Every structure is written in C-alpha cells, then in structure tokens.
Amino acid sequence: MEDIEDVVAFGEPPGLRLPLPPSLAMKPRTRQRRNRAVPAPAPGIPGTQTIYLKTFGCSHNQSDSEYMAGQLSSFGYAVTDDPEGADLWLINTCTVKSPSQSAMDTLISKCKSARKALVVAGCVPQGSRDLKELEGVSVIGVQQIDRVVEVVEETLKGHEVRLLSRKTLPSLDLPKVRKNRFIEILPINVGCLGACTYCKTKHARGHLGSYTVSSLVERVKAVVSEGVKEIWLSSEDTGAYGRDIGVNLPTLLNAIVAELPADRSTMLRIGMTNPPFILEHLIEIAEIFRHPCVYSFLHVPVQSGSDSVLSVMNREYTVSDFRSVVDTLTQLVPGMQIATDIICGFPGETDDDFAQTVDLVKEYSFPQVHISQFYPRPGTPAARMKKVPSTEVKKRSRELTAVFESFSPYQGMEGQIERIWITEIATDGVHLVGHTKGYIQVLVIAPERMLGTSADVKIISVGRWSVFGEILEPPAPVPGEEGLPSSAFHCRPSPQERRTHGCGCSGEPAAVDKLVLDEPSAIAHQAASNLSGFFRSVPLLRKRKVGGRTDAPATDSTERLMKEKGELGALDWVLIGGAFFSFLTIVFVLIVLIPKIASTR
Known part of the structure; x- marks a missing residue:
C-alpha cells in the first residue's frame, strides 16, 4: 500500500479529530493474505480502548513516545504498561543495533499471536519500509507522531495504515505524558549532517532539521511552569543544531539558560554531540557548562582510537580533534565529566587499531563508556565491507569492557559536600537518585517528597557506577514520619556492578537510566506508627560476592540505630x-x- 498523505494540515489545534477521506483507499485487513490470523477490530467507541506503548532506543525516541502517549490520553485512550489487557499495541522502534530490531521482531510476533491490533512507529518502519515483518501492519514514521490518534483509530477499525511521508517537523506544543514528571526530553533538531558508513538512523531521521530558537525557548518556559526540574536537550547530533536555519548551538543555549530559574530549581542537560560541530564553539560551550543551571556533562562519541578506522567510518574528524574537545572542556570547566562511545570490531579494524582505542580509553579513564560490538545494518555501506571474525569482535569487546570496569572514577570523593538534584526512585524502592552538577549519580535514603528538589549531601562511600550520600539537612518530618531517626537518611551500600551500553549511533543513552540495586544495604527505616516500617528496618542479610570473595552482610546502620535509640519504643514493647x-x-x-x-x- 502506498503511503497516505497528510489529511490534517500541520498546525491544527491538538483537539481536532477528522475522519480520513475515502480517497485514501484504506485497506481493510483480510484473512486471505498469507492466511495470517488477523485481529478483529476492537469494539467500542473510539477513545475508550487501552493502548500498550513500548519504546526502544534513545531519549529522542522516548520523547516521541511521550508525545504519542499525550495525544492518545487527550482523546480518552488509556495508555498502559500491561500488554495483556490492551486492545492495541504501539511499538516505537530503534534501528541503531540488530538486537533492538530483533527484540522488535519478537514483540511483533507475540502481538500477532495474541491477535492484538498493532501499530509500529519510529525509526525501523521509517528507514526500512519493505521489511517482511511489517507486512499487514499499520506503521507511522518519526515525523508523523502528531497523527498517532488517526492511525490508532483506523487500525482499531481493522484498517492497515502506512503514514511515512512528511516534510514538516511536529509541533513542540503537542500534549505530552512524561515517563518522569520531573524530566522534559526536548528534541532540538532531527536528523544530522553526517554520512557515517555504519549508520542506519540517517535513513530514518533524515537530513538535519532544526526547531527555531523561539519555539524551543517557549517550550522551556512552558515546562518550567509545569514543575519540570531537568530539561534534556536531545537529538541525533546536538552540536549540529541550527546549521540549516542560520543559527548555532551557543545561541540556542544562551537563550534557554536565560529562562531557567535563578534559584537553580531546574537544570539543563546538553545531549550528545559529535566532535566536528562543536570544535569551532568550544570556548562558548565551556562558558555555558560553567553556568550554575547547566550540568557539567557531555556525551561525545569517539567510536575508535584509530584515525584509519574513523576514516572508513566516515566520521569526519580525527582522534586529535576528539582530544581537543575533551581537553578544552575539562580544562575550562571545573568537574567536567565526559562520556563516550566505542564500536569494537568495525570492518577492517586491525589489532593495532584496537590497541590504539584501548590506549585512548586508558589515558582518559572515562567514567562512562558505551561499548558496542559492530552490527552490520542492512542498506549501509559498512554492511558490504569485509567483517572482522565474530569471535575476535567479542574478544575485543570483553577486553575493552574489562579495561573500562577497572577504573575507579569516583575514588577520593568520600567526605566531599555536593549539591544534588533528585529526580528518580531507584528500582530497589529504597534509594532516591540524584545527580551532582557533573551528573554523577548519587544514591540517598530520603522521603519520596524530596523528589523534584535539590539538597546538599556528604559523600559517605563510592562505588564503580555511583556514589552514596547522606543528606546534611533532612527536611522536617511530616505526619507518619516522626519516628524516623537521623540515621535513616544514609547507608553504606557496596559498589554496584552494572554495565552501561548505549546506542552506538545516535549516542543518546537508552531512554531514562535507573540504577538497579543488586546488593544488600542496612536500612534503618523504623516508623513508630507503622508495623511494615519496622520490618523494612531489618537489614538484608543476603551475602554477596565481589571480585571472587564473599562479603559479610552490612549491619553497621542497624547497630548505629540501636546505639542512637538507647531505649525501647512503644512499637518495640508491642x-x-x-x-x-x-x-x-x-x-x-x-x-x-x-x-x-x-x-x-
């Protein structure tokens, strides 16, 4: 079926719902096509059904999903994380790596087996329209997310819709349901100016298209008024912003920073940038990173420490250029943190090329390195190049990972006082997650009402992936929390073992990253009026293994609690x-x- 053209003119208010005209020749699904089991149309009035939304890929994809969820919710649809109870599955896909697309294929098969209505969105259908897996499936492209309600409605009626052609960027003012209400992921441009030989994202996101400075500033004003505490600028290449409309990244950043609250209640995080487009603005960029409301953190992919490999990748910079970016920013910005990407086993990579990559990583001891094995993406020049044997690729990936994990980037932070911005709950349900100005992850034990606030903490221990802090001035207790001792606001967990691998092309970390706590911590949370609070105060006595030895369970916080308490309370006597x-x-x-x-x- 041919792509359908725009029905609603761009710029119509978000509440408008128009039927698709007969001239579009929507195809009803039939059982004659390859004898596939086709889900029956969901009964009921449009806008009353439940939609399961699954997102793969980078933060830009996450933002697209939040916009789609917002529009569906505004029309009455219920968006859920439960696939079983949903009437329709909406899968937002990523085309950067083979594993992501394989996961998508598996999910599509499950959906068809469950006889659910299905819409596939994102980079995969946009960049690979003729995939066999997408036959008979409704699809919506990356620049058509403002049309998701129409596509969902028609799909629920039993029609197959393909909406992939658009030349105008979606509005930034569409309804949005954030995964984290304190974090706004703000796309500043789509596409890029590069032509990397391994990149499939360019096929999907296309050439660079930037939003205007004024539209982005207005969006920033709006989300700050809504209570957002972190704004993430996202794109396929932040550094290339504005080159298609006659402006540049420093111009945009200065305009946004001017709108941030002076009390530092809302912080700005600048997204991934490739070296070529930031080189000419390094001094201005460094000045912006020094601003109190801007995280001193930047993701700059190097991909390889060998100039010959970078040339074959068509990355348009040298290792020396990358060093200039890192060295200048770390020299001019106190506490600057740099993350990078590495692709292991790119076609033609020799042992010497790989050794240069290892040496580069060792030299800078990056606190975050997203390590990927090379995956040939169909339709890219690199897919036709002679490959490095898979056993060698895996060997190199393991070796580089071992080098990276040998670093202790946060050693020496114990005892330091840091300001952190708290925006998440860790998956253990105990710690809150905050970040320093250098975007170092800090775990604290504190009441949930501290989400969306900032606080001074004392670093009491460090791990490989995070540091652990004690809030210096805990907030005044509220009803139900009067029994919390001061020791309830800190712990001494051990280092976490978690590998951080992200997208090898777009460079953005996968959506929003939450720490998974897989080690014991002695938790002294005793609420006098709450029996379950007492049981939460018992330390986790499970043993753990670190580096081949077994560590005893952590009990120091419990012992300290007993000493501080000094007497039995009413609950104890009960x-x-x-x-x-x-x-x-x-x-x-x-x-x-x-x-x-x-x-x-």
Missing part, C-alpha cells in the same frame, strides 16, 4: 508482648494436648 503471648499460647496447647495423647496409648 512486638515483645506479642512474642511473649505467642510463647504462652504454645505452652498452653502443649499442656492440653500431651495428656490426651498419653491417654490414647
């Missing part, structure tokens, strides 16, 4: 009384039963 009563009950039962048992003999 528990002791309960235990004593249980003991008396058991004794009574034994006294009654023993004579009866003896008499039966």
Whole structure:
C-alpha cells in the first residue's frame, strides 16, 4: 500500500479529530493474505480502548513516545504498561543495533499471536519500509507522531495504515505524558549532517532539521511552569543544531539558560554531540557548562582510537580533534565529566587499531563508556565491507569492557559536600537518585517528597557506577514520619556492578537510566506508627560476592540505630508482648494436648 498523505494540515489545534477521506483507499485487513490470523477490530467507541506503548532506543525516541502517549490520553485512550489487557499495541522502534530490531521482531510476533491490533512507529518502519515483518501492519514514521490518534483509530477499525511521508517537523506544543514528571526530553533538531558508513538512523531521521530558537525557548518556559526540574536537550547530533536555519548551538543555549530559574530549581542537560560541530564553539560551550543551571556533562562519541578506522567510518574528524574537545572542556570547566562511545570490531579494524582505542580509553579513564560490538545494518555501506571474525569482535569487546570496569572514577570523593538534584526512585524502592552538577549519580535514603528538589549531601562511600550520600539537612518530618531517626537518611551500600551500553549511533543513552540495586544495604527505616516500617528496618542479610570473595552482610546502620535509640519504643514493647503471648499460647496447647495423647496409648 502506498503511503497516505497528510489529511490534517500541520498546525491544527491538538483537539481536532477528522475522519480520513475515502480517497485514501484504506485497506481493510483480510484473512486471505498469507492466511495470517488477523485481529478483529476492537469494539467500542473510539477513545475508550487501552493502548500498550513500548519504546526502544534513545531519549529522542522516548520523547516521541511521550508525545504519542499525550495525544492518545487527550482523546480518552488509556495508555498502559500491561500488554495483556490492551486492545492495541504501539511499538516505537530503534534501528541503531540488530538486537533492538530483533527484540522488535519478537514483540511483533507475540502481538500477532495474541491477535492484538498493532501499530509500529519510529525509526525501523521509517528507514526500512519493505521489511517482511511489517507486512499487514499499520506503521507511522518519526515525523508523523502528531497523527498517532488517526492511525490508532483506523487500525482499531481493522484498517492497515502506512503514514511515512512528511516534510514538516511536529509541533513542540503537542500534549505530552512524561515517563518522569520531573524530566522534559526536548528534541532540538532531527536528523544530522553526517554520512557515517555504519549508520542506519540517517535513513530514518533524515537530513538535519532544526526547531527555531523561539519555539524551543517557549517550550522551556512552558515546562518550567509545569514543575519540570531537568530539561534534556536531545537529538541525533546536538552540536549540529541550527546549521540549516542560520543559527548555532551557543545561541540556542544562551537563550534557554536565560529562562531557567535563578534559584537553580531546574537544570539543563546538553545531549550528545559529535566532535566536528562543536570544535569551532568550544570556548562558548565551556562558558555555558560553567553556568550554575547547566550540568557539567557531555556525551561525545569517539567510536575508535584509530584515525584509519574513523576514516572508513566516515566520521569526519580525527582522534586529535576528539582530544581537543575533551581537553578544552575539562580544562575550562571545573568537574567536567565526559562520556563516550566505542564500536569494537568495525570492518577492517586491525589489532593495532584496537590497541590504539584501548590506549585512548586508558589515558582518559572515562567514567562512562558505551561499548558496542559492530552490527552490520542492512542498506549501509559498512554492511558490504569485509567483517572482522565474530569471535575476535567479542574478544575485543570483553577486553575493552574489562579495561573500562577497572577504573575507579569516583575514588577520593568520600567526605566531599555536593549539591544534588533528585529526580528518580531507584528500582530497589529504597534509594532516591540524584545527580551532582557533573551528573554523577548519587544514591540517598530520603522521603519520596524530596523528589523534584535539590539538597546538599556528604559523600559517605563510592562505588564503580555511583556514589552514596547522606543528606546534611533532612527536611522536617511530616505526619507518619516522626519516628524516623537521623540515621535513616544514609547507608553504606557496596559498589554496584552494572554495565552501561548505549546506542552506538545516535549516542543518546537508552531512554531514562535507573540504577538497579543488586546488593544488600542496612536500612534503618523504623516508623513508630507503622508495623511494615519496622520490618523494612531489618537489614538484608543476603551475602554477596565481589571480585571472587564473599562479603559479610552490612549491619553497621542497624547497630548505629540501636546505639542512637538507647531505649525501647512503644512499637518495640508491642512486638515483645506479642512474642511473649505467642510463647504462652504454645505452652498452653502443649499442656492440653500431651495428656490426651498419653491417654490414647
């Protein structure tokens, strides 16, 4: 089926719903096509169904999903994380790596087996329109997310819709449902100016298209008024911003920074940039990173430490250019943190090329390195190049990972006082996640009401991936929290073991990254009026293995709590009384039963 053209003119208000005209010749799904089982149209009034939304890929994809969720919600649809109870599955795809597309293929198969209505969005259908897996499936492209309601409605009616052609950027003012209400992912441009030989994203996102400075500034004003505490500028290449409309990145950043609250309640994070487009603005960029409301953190992919490999990749810079970016920013910006990407086993990479990459990583001891094995993407020049044997690629990836994990980037931070901005709950449900100005992840134990706030913390221990902090001035207790001792606001967990691998092309970390705590921590959370709070205060006594040895369970926080408490509270006496009563009950039962048992003999 041919792509359908625009029905609603760009710029119509978000509440408008128009039917698709008959001239579009929508194809009803039929059972005759390859005898596939086709889901029956979902009954009910449009806007009353439930949509399962799954997102793969970078933060730009996450922002697109949030916009689609917002529009669907504004029309009455319920967006859910539960695929089983949904009437339609909406899959937002990533084409950077083979594993992401394989996961997409698996999910599509599951959807068809479950006889659910299906819409596939994002980079895969936009960049690979003729994929066999997309036959008979409704698809929507990366620049058509403002049309998602129409596509969903028609799909639920049993029609197959393909909406992929558009020349205008979606509005930034569309309804949006954020995955994290404190974080706004703001796309500043789509596409890029590069022509990397391995990149499939360019096929999907296309040539550079930038939003105007005024539209981005207005969006920043709006989200700040909505209570957003972090703004992430996202794109396929932040550094290339504005070159298609006669402006540049420093111009945009200065305009945005001028709108951030002076009390530092909202912070700005600048997204991934490739070296070529930031070189000429290094001094201006460094000045912006020094601003109190801007995180001193930048993701700059190098991909290889060998100029010969970079040339074959068509990356349009040298290792020396990359060094200039890193050296200048770290010299001019106190506490500057640089993350980078490496592709292992690119076609033609020799042992010497790889050794140069290892040496570069060792020299800079990057705190974050996104390590990828080379995946040939169909339709790219690199897919036709002679490949390095897969066993060698895996060997190099393991070796570089071992080098990276040997670093201790946060060693020496113990005892330092840092300001952190708290925006997430860790997946253990105990710690809150904050970030320093250098975007170092800090874990603290504090009440959930501190989400969306900032606080001074003392770093009490460091791990490989995060540091652990103690809030210096805990907020005043609220009803239900009066029994919390001061020790409840810190812990001494051990280093976490978590590998950080991200997108090898777009460079953005995958969506929003939450720490998975897989080690014990002694938690002293005792709420006098809450029995479950008492049980949460018991330390996790599971043992762990680190570096081949077994560490004893952490109990120092519990011991410290007992010393600080010095006396038994009301809840303690209740528990002791309960235990004593249980003991008396058991004794009574034994006294009654023993004579009866003896008499039966």
